Amino acid sequence: MASVGIKDIRKAYGSTEVIHGINVEILDGEFVTLVGPSGCGKSTLLRMIAGLEEITSGEIRIGERVVNDVPPKERDIAMVFQNYALYPHMTVADNMAFSLKLKRAPKAEIAARVDKAAGILGLRSLLARYPRQLSGGQRQRVAMGRAIVRDPQVFLFDEPLSNLDAKLRVAMRAEIKDLHQRLGTTTVYVTHDQIEAMTMADKIVVLHDGHVEQIGAPLELYDRPANLFVAGFIGSPAMNVLKGRISGAGGRPAFKAENGVEMPLASAPGASEGKPAAYGFRPEHLRLVQDGVPAEVVVVEPTGSETQVMLKLGGSDIVAVFRDRIAARPGEIIKIAPDLANVHLFDAESGERLAA
Amino acid sequence: MNPLSAAKPFAGKSVAYPRRAPLAAFALIYTIVSGGPFLWVAMMSLRTTPEIFASPYALPSSIHWEKFVDAWTKSNYGTYFWNSTIVVVTAVALLTIIGAMVAHCLARYRFRGNRVVRFIVLSGLILPPQLMILSLFQILLEYRLYNTLTGLIIVYVAGHLAITVYILEGFFAQIPQDLFDAARLDGYSDLEIFWRITLPIGVPALFTTVTLNFIILWNEFLYAVVLLTEDDKRTLPLGIMHFMGNHQLDVGMVATGLMIAIGPVILLYAFFSETMIKGMTAGAVR
Numbered sequence: 001m002a003s004v005g006i007k008d009i010r011k012a013y014g015s016t017e018v019i020h021g022i023n024v025e026i027l028d029g030e031f032v033t034l035v036g037p038s039g040c041g042k043s044t045l046l047r048m049i050a051g052l053e054e055i056t057s058g059e060i061r062i063g064e065r066v067v068n069d070v071p072p073k074e075r076d077i078a079m080v081f082q083n084y085a086l087y088p089h090m091t092v093a094d095n096m097a098f099s100l101k102l103k104r105a106p107k108a109e110i111a112a113r114v115d116k117a118a119g120i121l122g123l124r125s126l127l128a129r130y131p132r133q134l135s136g137g138q139r140q141r142v143a144m145g146r147a148i149v150r151d152p153q154v155f156l157f158d159e160p161l162s163n164l165d166a167k168l169r170v171a172m173r174a175e176i177k178d179l180h181q182r183l184g185t186t187t188v189y190v191t192h193d194q195i196e197a198m199t200m201a202d203k204i205v206v207l208h209d210g211h212v213e214q215i216g217a218p219l220e221l222y223d224r225p226a227n228l229f230v231a232g233f234i235g236s237p238a239m240n241v242l243k244g245r246i247s248g249a250g251g252r253p254a255f256k257a258e259n260g261v262e263m264p265l266a267s268a269p270g271a272s273e274g275k276p277a278a279y280g281f282r283p284e285h286l287r288l289v290q291d292g293v294p295a296e297v298v299v300v301e302p303t304g305s306e307t308q309v310m311l312k313l314g315g316s317d318i319v320a321v322f323r324d325r326i327a328a329r330p331g332e333i334i335k336i337a338p339d340l341a342n343v344h345l346f347d348a349e350s351g352e353r354l355a356a
Numbered sequence: 357m358n359p360l361s362a363a364k365p366f367a368g369k370s371v372a373y374p375r376r377a378p379l380a381a382f383a384l385i386y387t388i389v390s391g392g393p394f395l396w397v398a399m400m401s402l403r404t405t406p407e408i409f410a411s412p413y414a415l416p417s418s419i420h421w422e423k424f425v426d427a428w429t430k431s432n433y434g435t436y437f438w439n440s441t442i443v444v445v446t447a448v449a450l451l452t453i454i455g456a457m458v459a460h461c462l463a464r465y466r467f468r469g470n471r472v473v474r475f476i477v478l479s480g481l482i483l484p485p486q487l488m489i490l491s492l493f494q495i496l497l498e499y500r501l502y503n504t505l506t507g508l509i510i511v512y513v514a515g516h517l518a519i520t521v522y523i524l525e526g527f528f529a530q531i532p533q534d535l536f537d538a539a540r541l542d543g544y545s546d547l548e549i550f551w552r553i554t555l556p557i558g559v560p561a562l563f564t565t566v567t568l569n570f571i572i573l574w575n576e577f578l579y580a581v582v583l584l585t586e587d588d589k590r591t592l593p594l595g596i597m598h599f600m601g602n603h604q605l606d607v608g609m610v611a612t613g614l615m616i617a618i619g620p621v622i623l624l625y626a627f628f629s630e631t632m633i634k635g636m637t638a639g640a641v642r
Contacts, residue, residue, distance in 0.1 A: 073540070082534065
């Protein structure tokens with residue numbers, strides 16, 4: 001196992017820079033996800049760690065060693081790909097043994113390691129099969145087996161679950177997390193699915209347009225997003241955001257939205273009166289109260305465990321999620337108020353979080 | 357019993373039969389048109405020329421297997437067959453290896469001039485052989501390759517590289533990039549990736565090009581007739597011409613010669629036609 005250090009990494013294709021100076025420190029044994037919308041540079045960053053993509057400038061360190069110029073096979077890493085990348089002309093056992101054979105490991109050792117990995121992943125009965133004879137989930141498990149066999153310092157996963165159906169994805173998610181807990185190997189995991197990132201990671205790196213937007217523990221990102229991008233990206237349904245100005249009329253801090261609605265604030269950031277800002281609150285942080293802000297019900301979606309309600313709040317669309325089963329009908333007016341402790345304020349221009 | 361359920365199978369058959377009839381008729385006509393001449397030649401190959409002139413379409417009254425022995429021994433067919441085998445097997449082997457390497461590079465690597473190289477290689481597809489034959493004749497003369505099997509092999513390889521690369525590149529480009537990345541992580545060099553990943557996975561496409569090139573080159577006449585003149589250098593298609601002199605036409609021996617020439621092609625097609633069709637359509641549907 002090893003730590004991974006990414007220091008001021010840049011990547012340019014010709015004159016187009018796609019990664020603009022990224023710094024991430026991944027601790028020994030940590031599970032880190034790189035998450036962001038497509039085109040944000042997360043896969044490129046992972047491929048640079050793997051050595052499949054050249055680094056334009058900066059430094060990547062695995063353990064104590066700077067690996068900028070080390071070829072992929074000598075970086076002591078193992079990668080699991082989105083398309084599984086199993087060799088179609090080899091059996092499961094050969095696929096798993098392949099890298100060890102290339103390293104000329106003794107036969108007995110290869111057999112022992114393949115057997116151990118097959119045991120961990122429940123693949124023993126499939127060892128003689130070819131990849132085309134396996135289901136998607138089994139193929140992905142073989143791809144992981146191939147990585148485990150190498151006993152690497154770092155596991156790299158490149159959107160490994162995106163080709164699986166929803167149900168299998170949830171099961172494999174738990175399996176990968178369980179695997180990490182058992183093996184304790186440092187893991188870097190790329191995904192565009194924020195739920196995958198939230199549920200699996202010790203630490204999430206949110207990327208956007210080749211920049212790091214925020215690094216932190218999953219709940220830290222959820223509870224205190226550093227900017228509007230993270231606020232909108234993490235959480236499903238997404239955080240509701242209203243644009244407007246902070247007002248302090250009558251000594252009571254409030255937020256006056258552009259659509260005319262006035263929303264309550266616990267406190268206003270210093271010297272912020274009249275300042276343009278964005279007011280964010282998560283759907284589950286809305287309560288039904290007598291003296292709340294009136295909103296019109298548009299759609300009610302009961303899921304059983306909770307009720308999701310689409311609302312029109314002064315002309316803006318917002319979403320509310322209630323644990324209770326509410327019997328509102330479309331067109332009805334309900335009165336709502338956000339939980340003041342969970343209101344987020346962001347600078348209207350930079351999108352950065354404003355200290356409340 | 358419900359009368360409706362009993363009537364169903366009949367109803368099904370009576371609907372399906374008229375619909376299939378035109379298709380069956382078409383298949384029958386097609387088989388007669390394409391297989392008829394072949395059968396006719398096969399029958400003639402077992403009859404003597406006077407017999408054929410007496411009654412062109414008759415079945416063999418007595419079977420003359422000795423005509424095959426005559427063709428092979430007296431008419432130099434053994435030499436022609438051997439020449440054809442050397443030329444075609446060598447050319448197809450070279451085409452497969454060189455073509456696969458070119459296709460692999462074009463499909464895999466983004467390098468400066470990639471498009472130019474592709475254009476130059478594939479432009480061979482649109483050049484008619486008649487256009488090249490004089491210049492090839494001149495070049496081979498200058499390099500003392502005229503009237504040699506080596507010269508013909510080189511011409512065949514050059515002439516068929518374009519179609520070979522075209523078929524293989526389309527197939528290789530569909531092998532997921534992840535597979536090559538995985539191989540690099542596992543420690544394969546570029547050449548090993550070609551030998552151990554691209555080639556084994558590309559077997560269906562390779563079968564296609566091998567079969568296609570073999571059939572076309574085995575029957576190739578134009579280049580061979582211009583570039584080979586000595587009798588003991590000739591390939592099979594030229595050998596058949598041997599029986600079509602200016603003053604005589606030995607129809608019976610021409611038929612026997614054709615049957616000898618067709619043999620390997622039919623064998624190859626019988627074994628590989630399915631793989632070949634799979635390889636050709638693999639790129640079309642995904």
